[in-house]
Amino acid sequence: MKLKIALQRSGKLAEGSKELLRKCGIGFSHGGDKLRAEASDFPLEIFFLRDDDIPDYVADGVADIGIVGENVLAEDPKPIEVLERLGFGRCRLSIALPKAAEYAGLSDLSGMRIATSYPGILRSFLSNRDVLADIHEISGSVEIAPSIGLADAVCDLVSSGSTLFSNGLREVETVMSSEAVLIAQPAIDGEKAVLLDKLLFRIRSVIAASQNKYILLNAPLEKVDEISSILPGMKSPTVVPLAESGWVSIHSVISEHDFWEVVDSLKRAGAEGILVLSIDQMIR
Ligand code: PRP
Ligand code: ZN
Numbered sequence: 001m002k003l004k005i006a007l008q009r010s011g012k013l014a015e016g017s018k019e020l021l022r023k024c025g026i027g028f029s030h031g032g033d034k035l036r037a038e039a040s041d042f043p044l045e046i047f048f049l050r051d052d053d054i055p056d057y058v059a060d061g062v063a064d065i066g067i068v069g070e071n072v073l074a075e076d077p078k079p080i081e082v083l084e085r086l087g088f089g090r091c092r093l094s095i096a097l098p099k100a101a102e103y104a105g106l107s108d109l110s111g112m113r114i115a116t117s118y119p120g121i122l123r124s125f126l127s128n129r130d131v132l133a134d135i136h137e138i139s140g141s142v143e144i145a146p147s148i149g150l151a152d153a154v155c156d157l158v159s160s161g162s163t164l165f166s167n168g169l170r171e172v173e174t175v176m177s178s179e180a181v182l183i184a185q186p187a188i189d190g191e192k193a194v195l196l197d198k199l200l201f202r203i204r205s206v207i208a209a210s211q212n213k214y215i216l217l218n219a220p221l222e223k224v225d226e227i228s229s230i231l232p233g234m235k236s237p238t239v240v241p242l243a244e245s246g247w248v249s250i251h252s253v254i255s256e257h258d259f260w261e262v263v264d265s266l267k268r269a270g271a272e273g274i275l276v277l278s279i280d281q282m283i284r
Contacts, residue, residue, distance in 0.1 A: 002043045003195040006057050006066035009034070009048035012159060013180050016088035017067045021046075023280070024202035043195060052117075055080055058185050064192060065185070065199075071157060071178040075120045080183045083200060087207055089180035091159040093118055096169040098146050101153075103172045109133050109153065115145035116155035118175075125175045143167040208282040213259060216251050217271040224248060226269045230262060234284065253279070 007017040021028070021039070028037040028046055037046045047063055054066040055078040067086065071093050095114065097103055109126070112133045116122050119137040126133055136151055143163050145151040157178070158164055158171060182203065188196055219227050224239055231237045233252035240249050250271075254262050259276075266274060 001191045001195070002045045003065065003192055003199065004045045004047065004063045006047045006049050006054045006063035006068075008051040008054070008067065011051060012091060012157070013051060013067060013069060013089040014048075016086075016180060020067070020086065020088070020203065020206060023206045024199065026202075042199070044199070052076070055183065058183050061185050061187070063185075064188055065196065066183050067180055068183055069157075069178045070181055071118065071121070071176065073181070073183070074176060074178075075118050079186065081186045082181050083184050084182045084203060084207070086180040086182060086203075087210060090178070091157045092177045093121060093155060093175040094158045094164075094171045095122075095153055095155045095173040095175060096158075096164050096171045097153045099168050099170050106131050106173065109173075112152040113150075114153045114155050115142050115151035117142055118155060121175060122155045143169065202281075205281045205283050208284065209279040211256050212253050212279055212282055213256055214251070214277040214279050215254050215262075215274065216249060216277075217266060217274040218242060218247055218249055219269075219271050221246050221248055223270045224250065227266060227271055230265045230269060253282070 008014045026039045026042045026044060028039045030037050035048055039046060047057070049057060051068055051072050054063070054068040055073055055076060057063045058066045058080050059078040065083070069089055069091070071091070073082070095109065102108070106129050109131050110133060113136055114122065114133050115136045115138050117137070117139055119135050122135055136145070138145065142154045142156040144167060145154055146169065147167065154169060155175060161171070164171060184196065215231070227250055228237050231250065231252040231254065237250050237252040242249055263274060
């Protein structure tokens with residue numbers, strides 16, 4: 001019995017998806033086959049597919065689970081379950097115009113031909129804002145549509161912005177934000193559900209680890225209470241004596257999100273020699 005996972009073959013999510021499995025302790029080799037691989041340390045079979053097809057394969061049960069962008073799910077909703085947001089593959093679906101085109105607001109899009117691979121999302125975005133434009137669905141290389149005269153504007157995924165930039169386009173509206181999510185077929189049960197739980201446990205540990213940092217610092221003994229109140233930790237901070245009397249080392253875990261705020265408060269409270277380390281796995 002093996003769990004089957006569908007990953008994007010190439011594109012924005014491909015590297016992050018493979019890296020997530022590696023961080024979960026799951027290795028695999030392609031063995032010459034570009035479309036599937038067997039994991040070596042987990043009962044997992046991996047399919048490498050076009051991202052747009054992944055929700056279908058999962059809904060049909062060809063794969064049990066998959067990693068796909070929220071943008072793909074929004075364009076083409078399927079009877080699948082979203083189990084976890086994965087925190088990588090962040091991007092946005094945006095409308096962009098040739099650099100030189102004037103743009104004062106949404107109404108300027110009226111009557112334009114907009115090329116996109118996301119006609120459904122774009123159509124509802126525009127109609128919710130009473131903009132009537134001509135949507136041209138194309139399946140790839142959307143960014144070149146204006147320069148070849150196929151469209152006046154595009155609606156495409158942007159992450160670094162370099163694709164738009166190198167095609168002389170500038171972003172004018174954000175239609176949606178997206179990141180990678182883990183999806184599953186709702187009907188998974190029995191032995192497969194047990195495997196899925198095991199994998200999910202590892203994935204959640206990896207995500208928690210990537211959102212937190214391990215912090216160590218030195219402080220005078222009389223500051224321990226004040227500093228501990230800034231550093232809740234997983235239970236409470238670890239406090240160990242230093243060789244120099246009257247001083248301790250305090251260890252804890254802090255969220256990456258408010259990292260700099262916490263470091264500022266720690267310095268104000270008298271912390272010295274602050275070290276911050278990344279965490280590989282975090283089991284709560
Ligand atoms: C997206 C999008 C752009 C590019 C933008 O493709 O279609 O071509 O990435 O990224 P940038 O802002 O960093 O230049 P993706 O790799 O997601 O594949 P797909 O859209 O063809 O599935
Ligand atoms: Zn795609």
